[in-house]
Amino acid sequence: MDSKICMNGVCGATSSIEWKKGWPLKSGEFAYLCDKCGTAYEQLGFCDLFHSEDTGWRECISCGKRLHCGCIASSSLLELLDSGGINCVGCARSCQLHATPNHVKAKAFGTSNSNSVGETPSTSLGSQMNGSEPKKREGSDGVDPVLVLPHQNGNTNKPIGQIKMEEAFHPAGESGCTFSSNLCQASAESSKNVKLDSYNGYIGVNEIHGSQVQTNLSIALSAPSPNTKLFPATVDEGDLNKRISSLQQGSRSRSLLPKPPKSTSAVRSETNAGIISQIRVARPPVEGRIKNQLLPRYWPRITDQELQQISGDSNSTIIPLFEKVLSASDAGRIGRLVLPKACAEAYFPPISQPEGLPLRIQDVKGKEWVFQFRFWPNNNSRMYVLEGVTPCIQSMQLQAGDTVTFSRMDPEGKLLMGFRKASTVNSTQETRLSAIPKSVFSTEPTSFSAMPENLPLMSGYSGLLQSFKGSRESSMNLSSKHFNSGDFSWYLTEKNEGRNADGTFSPSMPVSDRKRSRNIGSKSKRLLIDSDEALELKLSWEELQDMLRPPLSIQPTTVTIEDHEFEEYEQPPVLGKRSIFTVRFSGEQEQWAQCDNCFKWRRLPADYLLPPQWTCQDNIFYHSRCSCSVPDDLTSRELEYLLKMDKDLKKRRNAAGQRTAQAHDSSDLDSHANGTGVAGDVRERGATSVATTTKHPRHRPGCSCIVCIQPPSGKGKHNPTCTCNVCLTVKRRFKTLMMRKKKRQSEREAEIGQRNQLMWSSKEETEVDSFSRQVKPEADPSDRERSGSETLARGHSSNQLQKLPETTSKSSARDISEAEWSNKLSF
DNA sequence: CCATAGCATGGAT
DNA sequence: CATCCATGCTATG
Secondary structure, three states, X not given: OOOOOOOOOOOOOOOOOOEEEEEEOOOOOEXXXXXXXXXXXXXXXXXXXXXXXXXXOEEOOOOOOEEOOOOHHHHHHHHHOOOOOOOOHHHHHHOOOOOOOOOOOOOOOOOOOHHHHOOOOOOOHHHHHOOOOOOOOOOOOOOOOOOOOOOOOOOOOOOOOEEEOOEOOOOOOOOOOOOEOOEEEOOOOOOOOOEEOOOOEEOOOEEEEOOEEEEOOOOOOOOOOOOOOOOOOOOOHHHHHHHHHHHHHHHXXXXXXXXXXXXXXXXXXXXXXXXXOOOOOOOOOOOOOXXXXXXXXXXXXXXHHHHHHHHOOOOOEEEEEXXXXXXXXXXXXXXXXXXXXXXXXXXXXXXXXXXXXEEEEEOOOOOEEEEEEEEEEEOOEEEEEEEOOHHHHHHOOOOEOEEEXXXXXXXXXXEEEEEEOOOOOOOHHHHHHOOOOOOOOOOOOEEEEOOOOOOOOOEHHHHHHHHHHHOHHHHHHOOOHHHHHOOOOEEEOOOOOOOOOOOOOOOOOOHHHHHHHHOOOOOHHHHOOOOOOOOEEEEOHHHHHHHEEOOOOOOOEEEEEOOEEEEEOOOOOEEXXXXXEEXXXXXXXXXXXXXXXXXXXXXXXXXXOOOOOOOHHHOOOOHHHOOOOOOOOOOHHHHHHHHHHHHHHHHHHXXXXXXXXXXXXXXXXXXXOOOOOOOOOOOOOOOOOOOOOOOOOOOOOOOOOOOOOOOOOOOOOOOOOOOXXXXXXXXXXXXXXXXXXXXXXXXXXXXXXXXXXXXXXXXXOOOOOHHHHXXXXXXHHHHHHHHOXXXXXXXXXXXXXXXXXXXXXXXXXXXXXXXXXXXXXXX
């Protein structure tokens, strides 16, 4: 059967479906009915075609359940779209807005003329209503009028049809609301208007003019009359107006559908040229093992525009699967993301063992992550979790309250992970900036409020888009190349730790704030957090210190205390972007920074002082990577490794800092500030002074930080034997530093020894390729060599990195489908 | 003592 | 009431 334009006018732009010939038109041609609509309606309760249409889905304001698109199978559902709000029947009823049903049995759209046409319409709406199998109706008696949906331009403002309210949608047993079916039966007049008295709202338009179908179907934009009761009652006017306005936008783009039917490509190009919906509405599942049993809150809310952009010109189809608002524990340090059971069972491979299986998921940057997808037995049920998500969550800089989205790329079956920040502004740049405290110059710890909640969302799908346009291929294919080709093996230096203890840019919550953060992102009452505290971010003093940088282009002067040289700066430090410093075995020092725009990691010279904002375009050192479209300098494994090293380093540093604090409990100095790494750290390059500076932005009365106790340049220096408080402090710090360094060194040596032991002993159990065997011993001497250096360093060979997935992968008994999934996911 | 893994509990729906 | 799932609790290494 040829592809036809659905004469319903809504599904017309969807080309890959078959149509049934409908009623005759004045032109002598026939209307074509979208068979798929009916099928989808029957099977899913939704028209799964409409999502690609410019008008977007409608969802119930109250419960989030998606209303039908208004296609032929769902003309019964339109009444709620235009009733002064969008609401499903269930919610409308709870607001006492339910209309009293009328008593005229409606006809399914297009069924009435089937006799005259000699063909049967797609499905019987009536049968659909009952949730039974679609039946072919053998025509109807007489020449029933074609159901014409009301026209809002007619201005007659009088009901022309009779309305029947009928429980149609979601047969008993379904959770959530049911949908009503106000069927508007109308005469064959071409232009009519219907006012639903019960709702005081107007419903959509479908008008047939000869060979053309004009459709303003689902969008009735008439403002409710002053007496109209808006529903649900809880919807505020602003929100309502917004929704109405977005619906208006959506409706405009599909008003006229020329006939005769276009070819597939023509239709597609028209769609592409037209307005693609940017409305973010929930999409119920169109497939999966449990289909529409998924709770609406897990329905993916990707917009048509995002979808289209992601899939782009490629042959791949992006299928949004589900999304989840991160709970505190999801985003926490445990690294376990609780998956909605239904979603896990519907979209992830079936697992029979609690150990589950490793799942490869590509994130918005094109990076591939491997998570352990598993479950815990729980009350005769299961609780599904993704384990090991911390690096990924951190990479995307997500926190509780943000949303992660899961999609699948077909036909590859590749799983994709996106995100939306819970509260942010449009551009990613600004988003990132919002993580930098505005009040950073005032107090410690610095706290500030994040952006208002109702700002536009930043979508992870946009991120997907970037990654797919620019680096999808490479990110997929290059993941292991890096390991083999280069000497990708470094150890961290302690200068300017890039991230906090968890490797995140966004700060880890202080313990005292955990309780508060717990409220973010979970459902129900836990969402009701104190408005003042909502989305407040905290930066610890230490985390702020990490962002401090010596002033650019200013040479320090050097002072000597007890034969140790310290640099001092005339200007106070400035805020800079966090980065991670590494040293290669060759001794080459490097710095790794994350682009504020695309979030890719870029290698930079160690001595480059990053500004607070930095993007790929600012990469003046490596022109080949000065664009966000260039693949990440780090593969996911490398990044994971880097962050892990950073985390470990930070852990040890914190522990050392705590010990120091205990040792010097009388000091109110910043006992955490430390680190005279390879390139040094201004904070530790203390100097003695007579006069102190108060220039730095964090200064406050009594501040005794290392900046404040520095003398302004040119002012008097202290004698090496000086015993003033400042000098004593500096000396004490230095002593502490050396002790710490010594301790770390011994720790590291112990660790290295242990690791080597483990490595070799595990060879008995783990299959180790010969390459690893050959190379590993070589890495160790360099390790030891480094351990004697001044640099705080941990050594790992690239071969160890390469073995990561094998060692983390827990093999388990898998049934056939698990194996299939594994195969599909390249395991 | 600490981090982690796995299970248990209880609020919410 | 049953189920889900966020998170607490505890055994374990």
